[in-house]
Amino acid sequence: MRYFLLLVFCVGIFYTKNINAQSHTISPLPPVALKDLQGKTINTGDLMNEGKPFIIDFWATWCKPCILELNTIAENYEDWQKETGVKIYAISIDDARNSPKVGPLASGKGWEYEILLDENSDLKRALNVNNIPHTFLLNGKGEIVWQHNSYTPGDEDLLYENLKNLIAGKPLTH
Amino acid sequence: MRWMFSIKGSLIFIFFIFNSVLIKAQDKPEGNKELGNISGNFQTDFQYYRTDTLIGAPKVPEKGLLNGWLNLNYTRGNFRMGARYESYLNPLLGFDPRFEGTGIMYKYAGYTQGDLDITVGSFYEQFGSGMILRSYEERQLGFDNALEGIRLKYRPLKGIYLKGFVGKMRSFFTFGTGLIRGADGEIQINEIVPAWAEKKLRINLGGSFVSRYQADEDPVYKLPENVAAGAGRMSLYYGGLTFYGEYAYKVNDPSSTNNFIYRPGEGTFLTASYAAKGIGISLSAKRIVNMDFRADRTAFGNNLNMSFLPALTRQHTYRLITSIRMLLNPTEK
Numbered sequence: 001m002r003y004f005l006l007l008v009f010c011v012g013i014f015y016t017k018n019i020n021a022q023s024h025t026i027s028p029l030p031p032v033a034l035k036d037l038q039g040k041t042i043n044t045g046d047l048m049n050e051g052k053p054f055i056i057d058f059w060a061t062w063c064k065p066c067i068l069e070l071n072t073i074a075e076n077y078e079d080w081q082k083e084t085g086v087k088i089y090a091i092s093i094d095d096a097r098n099s100p101k102v103g104p105l106a107s108g109k110g111w112e113y114e115i116l117l118d119e120n121s122d123l124k125r126a127l128n129v130n131n132i133p134h135t136f137l138l139n140g141k142g143e144i145v146w147q148h149n150s151y152t153p154g155d156e157d158l159l160y161e162n163l164k165n166l167i168a169g170k171p172l173t174h
Numbered sequence: 175m176r177w178m179f180s181i182k183g184s185l186i187f188i189f190f191i192f193n194s195v196l197i198k199a200q201d202k203p204e205g206n207k208e209l210g211n212i213s214g215n216f217q218t219d220f221q222y223y224r225t226d227t228l229i230g231a232p233k234v235p236e237k238g239l240l241n242g243w244l245n246l247n248y249t250r251g252n253f254r255m256g257a258r259y260e261s262y263l264n265p266l267l268g269f270d271p272r273f274e275g276t277g278i279m280y281k282y283a284g285y286t287q288g289d290l291d292i293t294v295g296s297f298y299e300q301f302g303s304g305m306i307l308r309s310y311e312e313r314q315l316g317f318d319n320a321l322e323g324i325r326l327k328y329r330p331l332k333g334i335y336l337k338g339f340v341g342k343m344r345s346f347f348t349f350g351t352g353l354i355r356g357a358d359g360e361i362q363i364n365e366i367v368p369a370w371a372e373k374k375l376r377i378n379l380g381g382s383f384v385s386r387y388q389a390d391e392d393p394v395y396k397l398p399e400n401v402a403a404g405a406g407r408m409s410l411y412y413g414g415l416t417f418y419g420e421y422a423y424k425v426n427d428p429s430s431t432n433n434f435i436y437r438p439g440e441g442t443f444l445t446a447s448y449a450a451k452g453i454g455i456s457l458s459a460k461r462i463v464n465m466d467f468r469a470d471r472t473a474f475g476n477n478l479n480m481s482f483l484p485a486l487t488r489q490h491t492y493r494l495i496t497s498i499r500m501l502l503n504p505t506e507k
């Protein structure tokens with residue numbers, strides 16, 4: 001019995017399952033006001049990449065997997081940009097306690113992303129994000145075409161593969 | 175949930191099954207703009223408990239507890255509406271037992287027309303750093319103080335942002351007694367003054383006001399029925415250098431958290447940070463005196479907080495230290 005329960009424990013703890021049934025659906029970004037690190041108000045409608053696809057990644061300074069993900073992508077970000085012209089918006093959901101630390105953390109890590117603040121989680125809520133990290137891939141028109149929740153090493157390859165698929169007009173995979 | 179963290183040794187007595195299923199179904203065929211867009215998600219957290227007499231874990235007669243949330247959002251052009259169904263049967267250990275029940279406490283409809291935005295129903299709002307008003311949801315921490323009423327947001331000029339609302343605050347599956355009114359304004363100087371548009375120095379100024387009305391039904395004390403609080407803030411940006419300062423003041427507000435004293439409240443929050451390639455420095459200082467502000471003067475526990483006064487200056491990764499909002503006495507620190 002003890003071993004059985006141990007097994008249940010091992011299998012059951014933090015067993016998170018994602019069912020995404022949206023591979024062929026497209027939705028626009030809801031209108032929400034964010035702030036950049038220079039205190040400028042940025043509306044979600046302003047999130048654009050000159051007609052090219054872009055990525056929105058929700059993160060926070062206290063979220064270890066998010067930082068791992070963004071660090072991993074940062075290593076290849078220059079190559080990604082060269083090959084696809086992609087832009088990444090890293091949107092922090094840190095509250096007033098930590099939002100002043102977002103800029104120092106991002107530059108300390110040497111990230112080249114566009115960092116935005118969603119201090120009261122308004123955009124997070126509007127996009128049905130439960131847990132972070134949560135990554136959205138958007139097409140050149142600013143419509144969500146693909147999304148992924150959580151991060152395990154290797155997920156960045158899936159994201160990049162889908163980015164290339166999107167540009168090539170191929171179906172996206174999960 | 176302290177016992178959660180005291181699992182030690184080779185035998186594991188307490189088993190958790192934390193099973194979270196997120197189902198997302200966004201159904202809109204491409205190009206069909208007539209029907210609008212429906213999106214939603216569903217989350218359930220289930221925990222199975224076994225008693226452990228050695229570590230003094232609390233007994234859970236139900237054996238299994240479950241929290242569930244279902245969100246639905248609909249948007250069509252400038253119009254949006256949505257609702258969240260919540261179920262706490264019964265609330266997981268560590269959640270306030272007053273959550274017990276099911277229902278739809280969050281529902282809203284909203285419309286955006288150019289620079290004007292109106293929300294009817296539930297909404298979340300934050301003024302400045304939240305010292306006099308922050309309504310937000312952090313479901314993993316068992317906290318949700320959504321406001322229900324009417325909110326207007328308006329941008330009369332480029333660089334001027336105004337917000338105003340009237341509402342009542344959520345308290346589990348009911349609402350707090352107090353009637354809350356609030357207004358906030360922010361001026362982004364560099365947006366207004368064309369000559370400043372490209373300046374390296376950026377200045378934002380803001381001010382906010384919140385008032386609570388609650389009838390005085392106390393047989394002994396003469397309590398203030400209208401309690402007002404105001405705050406002023408300034409942010410400066412110069413290259414990688416950022417400064418933020420906010421000062422808040424609240425008139426006398428005898429409440430059960432300050433033992434019914436008549437002393438006014440005061441709060442100061444200062445942060446400075448510097449960020450350059452490969453380096454980041456951040457400093458913050460805070461002084462809070464009697465600033466606990468609730469939507470009901472008799473509220474207790476983690477409930478009906480209007481002011482956001484986190485006890486720790488850092489937001490932590492783990493739940494235990496994040497969930498204790500009032501680790502220190504909010505009346506003085």
